[in-house]
Amino acid sequence: MELSAKFLAQLLKGTVEGDENAVATEFAKIEHGKKGTLSFYANPKYESYVYTSEASILIVGKDFEPKEPVKATLVRVENAYSAIADLLKYVSEKKKKAKRHRSLRARWFLSTRFGKKVYLGAFSYVGRHTTVGDGTIIHEQVYIGDNCTVGKNCIFYPGVRIYPGMVIGDNVILHSGVTIGADGFGNAPRPDGSWEKIEHLGNVVIGNDVEIGANTTVDRAQMESTIIGNGVRIDNLCMIAHNVIIGDHTAMAAQTGIAGSTEIGKYCIFGGQVGIAGHLKIADHTTIMAQGGVIGNIRKEGQVLLGSPVIPARQYMKAYALFKQAAE
Amino acid sequence: MELSAKFLAQLLKGTVEGDENAVATEFAKIEHGKKGTLSFYANPKYESYVYTSEASILIVGKDFEPKEPVKATLVRVENAYSAIADLLKYVSEKKKKAKRHRSLRARWFLSTRFGKKVYLGAFSYVGRHTTVGDGTIIHEQVYIGDNCTVGKNCIFYPGVRIYPGMVIGDNVILHSGVTIGADGFGNAPRPDGSWEKIEHLGNVVIGNDVEIGANTTVDRAQMESTIIGNGVRIDNLCMIAHNVIIGDHTAMAAQTGIAGSTEIGKYCIFGGQVGIAGHLKIADHTTIMAQGGVIGNIRKEGQVLLGSPVIPARQYMKAYALFKQAAE
Amino acid sequence: MELSAKFLAQLLKGTVEGDENAVATEFAKIEHGKKGTLSFYANPKYESYVYTSEASILIVGKDFEPKEPVKATLVRVENAYSAIADLLKYVSEKKKKAKRHRSLRARWFLSTRFGKKVYLGAFSYVGRHTTVGDGTIIHEQVYIGDNCTVGKNCIFYPGVRIYPGMVIGDNVILHSGVTIGADGFGNAPRPDGSWEKIEHLGNVVIGNDVEIGANTTVDRAQMESTIIGNGVRIDNLCMIAHNVIIGDHTAMAAQTGIAGSTEIGKYCIFGGQVGIAGHLKIADHTTIMAQGGVIGNIRKEGQVLLGSPVIPARQYMKAYALFKQAAE
Numbered sequence: 001m002e003l004s005a006k007f008l009a010q011l012l013k014g015t016v017e018g019d020e021n022a023v024a025t026e027f028a029k030i031e032h033g034k035k036g037t038l039s040f041y042a043n044p045k046y047e048s049y050v051y052t053s054e055a056s057i058l059i060v061g062k063d064f065e066p067k068e069p070v071k072a073t074l075v076r077v078e079n080a081y082s083a084i085a086d087l088l089k090y091v092s093e094k095k096k097k098a099k100r101h102r103s104l105r106a107r108w109f110l111s112t113r114f115g116k117k118v119y120l121g122a123f124s125y126v127g128r129h130t131t132v133g134d135g136t137i138i139h140e141q142v143y144i145g146d147n148c149t150v151g152k153n154c155i156f157y158p159g160v161r162i163y164p165g166m167v168i169g170d171n172v173i174l175h176s177g178v179t180i181g182a183d184g185f186g187n188a189p190r191p192d193g194s195w196e197k198i199e200h201l202g203n204v205v206i207g208n209d210v211e212i213g214a215n216t217t218v219d220r221a222q223m224e225s226t227i228i229g230n231g232v233r234i235d236n237l238c239m240i241a242h243n244v245i246i247g248d249h250t251a252m253a254a255q256t257g258i259a260g261s262t263e264i265g266k267y268c269i270f271g272g273q274v275g276i277a278g279h280l281k282i283a284d285h286t287t288i289m290a291q292g293g294v295i296g297n298i299r300k301e302g303q304v305l306l307g308s309p310v311i312p313a314r315q316y317m318k319a320y321a322l323f324k325q326a327a328e
Numbered sequence: 329m330e331l332s333a334k335f336l337a338q339l340l341k342g343t344v345e346g347d348e349n350a351v352a353t354e355f356a357k358i359e360h361g362k363k364g365t366l367s368f369y370a371n372p373k374y375e376s377y378v379y380t381s382e383a384s385i386l387i388v389g390k391d392f393e394p395k396e397p398v399k400a401t402l403v404r405v406e407n408a409y410s411a412i413a414d415l416l417k418y419v420s421e422k423k424k425k426a427k428r429h430r431s432l433r434a435r436w437f438l439s440t441r442f443g444k445k446v447y448l449g450a451f452s453y454v455g456r457h458t459t460v461g462d463g464t465i466i467h468e469q470v471y472i473g474d475n476c477t478v479g480k481n482c483i484f485y486p487g488v489r490i491y492p493g494m495v496i497g498d499n500v501i502l503h504s505g506v507t508i509g510a511d512g513f514g515n516a517p518r519p520d521g522s523w524e525k526i527e528h529l530g531n532v533v534i535g536n537d538v539e540i541g542a543n544t545t546v547d548r549a550q551m552e553s554t555i556i557g558n559g560v561r562i563d564n565l566c567m568i569a570h571n572v573i574i575g576d577h578t579a580m581a582a583q584t585g586i587a588g589s590t591e592i593g594k595y596c597i598f599g600g601q602v603g604i605a606g607h608l609k610i611a612d613h614t615t616i617m618a619q620g621g622v623i624g625n626i627r628k629e630g631q632v633l634l635g636s637p638v639i640p641a642r643q644y645m646k647a648y649a650l651f652k653q654a655a656e
Numbered sequence: 657m658e659l660s661a662k663f664l665a666q667l668l669k670g671t672v673e674g675d676e677n678a679v680a681t682e683f684a685k686i687e688h689g690k691k692g693t694l695s696f697y698a699n700p701k702y703e704s705y706v707y708t709s710e711a712s713i714l715i716v717g718k719d720f721e722p723k724e725p726v727k728a729t730l731v732r733v734e735n736a737y738s739a740i741a742d743l744l745k746y747v748s749e750k751k752k753k754a755k756r757h758r759s760l761r762a763r764w765f766l767s768t769r770f771g772k773k774v775y776l777g778a779f780s781y782v783g784r785h786t787t788v789g790d791g792t793i794i795h796e797q798v799y800i801g802d803n804c805t806v807g808k809n810c811i812f813y814p815g816v817r818i819y820p821g822m823v824i825g826d827n828v829i830l831h832s833g834v835t836i837g838a839d840g841f842g843n844a845p846r847p848d849g850s851w852e853k854i855e856h857l858g859n860v861v862i863g864n865d866v867e868i869g870a871n872t873t874v875d876r877a878q879m880e881s882t883i884i885g886n887g888v889r890i891d892n893l894c895m896i897a898h899n900v901i902i903g904d905h906t907a908m909a910a911q912t913g914i915a916g917s918t919e920i921g922k923y924c925i926f927g928g929q930v931g932i933a934g935h936l937k938i939a940d941h942t943t944i945m946a947q948g949g950v951i952g953n954i955r956k957e958g959q960v961l962l963g964s965p966v967i968p969a970r971q972y973m974k975a976y977a978l979f980k981q982a983a984e
Contacts, residue, residue: 088855143486158799199416319655327975471814527744647983
């Protein structure tokens with residue numbers, strides 16, 4: 001995508017200083033700017049780069065007064081931070097809008113229902129009686145089973161797999177390799193020590209405005225539903241087991257695992273590689289730091305926890321300091 | 329699927345009390361029952377829900393005597409627990425039987441051999457000289473390389489990948505994103521500190537009645553075979569490295585990793601996020617609790633272990649209590 | 657593949673003792689040799705197996721003097737170790753060379769550019785303006801988005817996903833389920849506690865001679881590039897977050913995770929399930945043992961670290977010994 005200084009000034013309600021036909025095709029940090037890149041300057045710490053940067057276009061705040069000559073064309077805006085956020089959104093929206101058709105190399109059925117302006121990529125499969133909302137983008141090689149309900153303006157990247165009967169809200173982003181609805185890990189021991197598979201007939205229900213990272217798995221409930229609340233953010237390679245409930249706006253970093261039937265509150269934040277045992281309740285606003293292990297209920301809201309099993313993070317760091325000293 | 333009270337009574341060898349034409353299309357826990365759902369009541373703790381439940385059909389034991397009026401149609405059976413297990417099995421079998429054809433949008437070869445009643449979904453690929461047993465269901469977008477042997481009545485969900493030369497038993501369930509047979513992580517250091525790839529020409533051999541969860545990876549052996557025993561259960565996002573051997577009926581929870589050439593006994597149970605180093609032997613009936621790390625052989629059977637590195641779980645919890653206290 | 661003793665002697669510059677028409681189709685360890693297998697003998701510890709092995713062909717060093725009769729045909733070579741390495745390479749190369757065409761069931765565009773001798777499997781998708789170098793093998797069901805640059809002699813196994821705009825060097829091996837270029841986990845908190853997605857418009861740049869294991873994910877940079885250096889080895893199910901830089905010849909075992917913007921040095925070695933926090937610098941030649949957690953910069957080169965957070969491995973093991981004793 002080519003962005004001219006003139007166009008940027010219009011889009012971001014700013015003014016141009018320099019060549020209004022200057023053009024950028026890529027973003028770069030100011031210190032790495034080169035011909036054809038667009039950078040922004042907001043933090044005074046980086047001011048020296050303004051004068052050395054080879055970027056073609058620089059977005060700066062309206063109050064910035066250069067102390068030396070600047071090579072780049074400047075686009076002055078009210079607030080450089082929010083301008084860049086608006087710009088990234090614009091670029092991202094634009095990319096989405098380019099895609100609006102169903103590939104003849106995809107597979108769907110008479111009973112599949114597509115809303116308006118749906119994109120369906122090659123080698124994707126959308127099952128019987130499944131409904132896909134307006135504006136949803138289903139990239140290549142995606143699988144959506146029978147009897148699913150998919151909301152509006154979702155983006156499913158290549159290689160997403162959704163088992164039959166799942167329910168997915170609006171504005172949900174699923175990255176490549178995400179698997180929604182595999183059977184929970186339910187096995188009843190037989191007297192001889194072997195395992196009887198417990199059938200899983202429930203589903204997964206995902207709210208609105210959720211993003212799930214690459215290769216994360218969310219298992220179906222044994223009965224009823226595994227539930228991902230509105231606004232939840234899950235990073236790559238996480239494991240959400242059967243019948244788990246995740247409260248609205250909770251965020252968890254990569255490789256975190258939550259065992260079966262655990263109920264996570266709202267507005268929680270988990271670092272990477274956190275593990276939470278099954279059948280627990282975790283209070284709202286709980287922070288668990290990376291590699292923490294949780295084996296009991298957390299009833300008090302707003303704690304910051306660390307360790308395996310977790311204890312208050314300060315206590316852990318103090319105890320760990322003593323642990324280290326002991327070896328000296 | 330629609331299930332009437334009449335049909336349920338026949339299937340489960342029970343009797344109907346109420347409207348024999350009452351119909352359910354979904355399962356729900358008794359406390360969440362609503363019109364069109366089927367619930368079961370077995371644990372006296374939940375008796376009060378029998379009288380308030382809006383479920384259309386309730387499965388109850390033959391000896392249950394209601395103390396208040398019940399809205400739902402009752403299906404009385406010998407034992408409510410085993411009836412529900414039978415019913416779940418029936419539903420699950422029925423789903424399987426519906427699928428019996430090979431999609432013309434799949435790819436296979438003259439030398440590929442399919443048994444009777446095999447399902448092959450769109451965009452799946454089954455290689456040359458590969459054999460697939462009777463009744464196996466290969467869903468959409470599955471890859472099976474050349475020279476593989478797949479047993480009877482397996483289910484491979486969309487996006488399963490099986491490299492060439494692998495051997496898979498009967499009744500094996502592989503969930504979406506499972507990868508069987510990628511090269512082991514074998515690298516020999518060169519004098520200059522760079523790595524020489526060690527070629528992996530062995531395979532993976534999976535026994536009968538195995539289930540492997542979504543996005544788990546099982547690497548091929550360097551020579552000979554990585555072996556998964558009969559009746560083994562592996563949860564999502566686990567890593568089974570090259571030349572590992574897993575004994576019959578061992579079960580491991582999500583995100584567990586086992587490094588190269590380690591031999592795991594029979595009837596072991598591992599919690600989530602367990603890590604086991606390479607070239608070790610783990611005795612039968614070993615339990616390793618979540619996030620445990622194993623760096624030495626475990627020779628004594630039947631231990632319950634915890635910590636990194638693992639020690640007896642009780643000892644760990646006691647030592648950890650002292651660790652916490654030290655900071656107070 | 658059938659290998660005769662005569663052919664092996666030619667290939668490995670050795671001599672045959674026994675039936676030069678003896679044929680092997682598989683490799684096996686000497687102690688597991690059977691008819692049709694090829695084994696090698698180099699370590700005197702295993703000499704007794706030479707006399708009992710049922711292998712059809714045995715590769716041995718030129719100086720080996722049998723003390724008892726040997727059933728197998730011997731192929732004598734200068735050095736048995738390097739002969740087997742040469743042989744494995746030969747077999748592996750031969751497998752690659754068999755594949756040289758583009759499937760009509762794949763999808764590509766007029767603006768897609770393929771080098772010479774490229775293989776493209778069924779149900780694979782290669783986007784617009786993407787360039788693929790000579791000799792690269794793109795197996796079945798692979799996705800490569802628009803505007804990517806892929807080098808020479810790469811191998812992408814089934815189910816690899818490469819988002820648009822990525823850059824991949826020569827001789828890069830990506831195993832099944834690898835995802836390159838998903839959005840980084842970037843979320844800015846709104847005043848009400850919900851999350852604003854931070855758009856990610858950067859890419860991933862992978863050097864030459866890199867191998868990445870099954871189901872590993874490498875996220876795109878927010879701006880600019882996530883960088884994987886030359887000769888890097890990444891095992892299965894690892895997570896490389898947005899804007900991470902990994903130095904040349906670093907190797908990391910399975911299920912390791914590296915958070916956003918961290919810079920890893922050259923020649924580092926990480927065990928399995930290691931976690932490294934974001935925005936850190938890790939010195940060259942750092943070894944982090946399995947399950948280690950890193951929360952601060954590591955400035956001194958060549959350390960061996962362990963624990964969460966990591967401390968020198970010796971110190972950790974000593975402190976852990978005291979920790980265990982405390983409970984006795």
